[in-house]
Amino acid sequence: MRKSPLLRSPGWSTSPGGAGIVLQSSTGMVVEQSLCFNFPTTNNQAEYEACIAGLVIARDLGAKEILVCCDSLLVVSQANGEAQAKDPILEQYLAHLKRLASTFSKVEFRHVPRTQNDRADTLAKLASIGKPGLNGTVIQGTLALPYVADPERPVGQVMMPIGTEEDWRTPIIKYLRSGWLPEEKAEAKKLVRRASWYTIVNDDLFKRGFSTPLLKCLAKDRATYVLAEVHEGSCGHHPGGRSLARKVLRAGYYWPTLEKDAADHVKQCDPCQRHADLHNAPPARLSSLVSPWPFHQWGMDLLGPFDTAPGQLKYMVVAVDYYTKWIEAEPLATITSARVQRFFYKNVISRFGVPGVLVTDNGTQFTSKGFRDLLDGLHIKQRFTSVEHPQTNGQAESANRVILRGLRKRLGSAKGDWAE
Known part of the structure; x- marks a missing residue:
């Protein structure tokens, strides 16, 4: 250069x-x-x-x-x-x-x-x-x-001005710029009706919408790059096909085969296929756990040990609200009762107020006298899950699964970076 x-x-x-x-x-x-x-x-x-x-x-x-x-x-x-x-x-x-x-x-x-x-x-x-x-x-x-x-x-x-390459945007751009129409009447009528949803701003084609901002129209090569960036880029967390398509729309991009291309991209993603969920549980009747209002009922659980991260971090404590599905998580070097108490007070009580119910397992961190005294002093009811039946605290287990799956997809072999 x-x-x-x-x-x-x-x-x-x-x-x-x-x-x-x-x-x-x-x-x-x-x-x-x-x-x-x-x-x-x-x-x-x-x-x-x-x-x-x-x-x-x-x-x-x-x-x-x-x-x-x-x-x-x-x-x-x-x-x-x-x-x-x-x-x-x-x-x-x-x-x-x-x-x-x-x-x-x-x-x-x-x-x-x-x-x-x-x-x-x-x-x-x-x-x-x-x-x-x-x-x-x-x-x-x-x-x-x-x-x-x-x-x-x-x-x-x-x-790279638009119109230099023939793609799905070319007929619409020609019609909007010069009024060009195909010779077949059916195709011409279809193009006129379709072009009413589009406009040209600063030499770029955009799609209009009733409740959405203008969406920039992309060609096939740029669409592939946008899908990859949203799916596994710096801010991507490997969402599913439908979620990926909606994230692309929220980012301000559009092309006609967006939903199909998003589904195909997820099917071709190696980490997504390698770490996909395997549903082996037998069919059974579901029983709902209802929370009356936001931040009233929380579930807590511990994860680990992981590969040692900087700061000797090996464990993670997770809390999830049953109503809003909001997740709070923090990496820990040790999972003592004092550290769990500090996490619960700092990340849940100080931020969202005193909850009414807390669902935990029978771990020593949650059954210790110090932790139970903290809950009793704030009049928080503690409910324990059945032994060997984690489905009782299903919301926390689902949050754990989401976190673990995201870590596996994002990190690959760089296991020591999980805390960051």
Whole structure:
């Protein structure tokens, strides 16, 4: 990657700058991009623009691991954490770069001499000349604004305008923009009725709804990325098919086959299939445990021992409200009666008030004199589950199962990180 050599001054340059980007896969496929900057910039900012644009293209092409070769030692040092960005604008660029790099499984920044970056240098010159068409094999684009000018704008949005590829959105976009209709009357009538639910905002297609905000319409490749990010990304907890589809809608995205694609994605998720529930209990009549109002009846249970986490944490205490299904959990190094009392007072009584009923098993932590004195002093009724029959405290057991299943799916082999 390379910025335009016309920007030699450390200050601002009013002449149009450019960037050259060369992407090469392990199979030998090469993608070249020439970008022209329609805004004043400095050398270092232009280098950041080139790096960010290159990562955006690599991400959209489906790359997972990438090696970034840049001839700016400053940018490489800041990206690798070896140097600090003291300039406020460069700090914003660095934050954008790190956020974008986190979407890859592996990113390495390496400094290369300018003599080894000659092809990117040529593409940067081509962009700064301002005469597109000089190289028919090169993709040429224009950035109207720097990435840090609008932090709310998704990174790389200006580089992939809609309508460049044929997908399910194309007929709707054509109709909304120019009134185009297919020749068949039935298809034309169907398209007119369907297009009434859509609108175009800033060159992006959105779907309207009665009680929902505008939902951004995605193509197949971007839809696959969104499903994966919501399902097992940084904030994903491997939900089921229907829950995954609704989380995507709440995130503001839509495509016609959302529910089917969400169900198929869950079926193809290895952790979900590997740790799925096996229902081996015989059929029996259910008996409901009714709580009259929120935070009146709680269930408590202990989990562990787990693999030792930092701080010698090996156990977990869990409390769940029978009415709202609200869960409170805390990792513990030891499961003494004093620690359980402190958890119950701090996480339940201090936050939600004094409950009326507490359901526990017959563990020594819950039957100790100190714990029972705490409950008696606050006039809390304690109910014990039947021996060898955990279904009596089914709400707490269900909460335990949800927590354990989420830990198994999210952590994989990194068992020592369960407490974090």
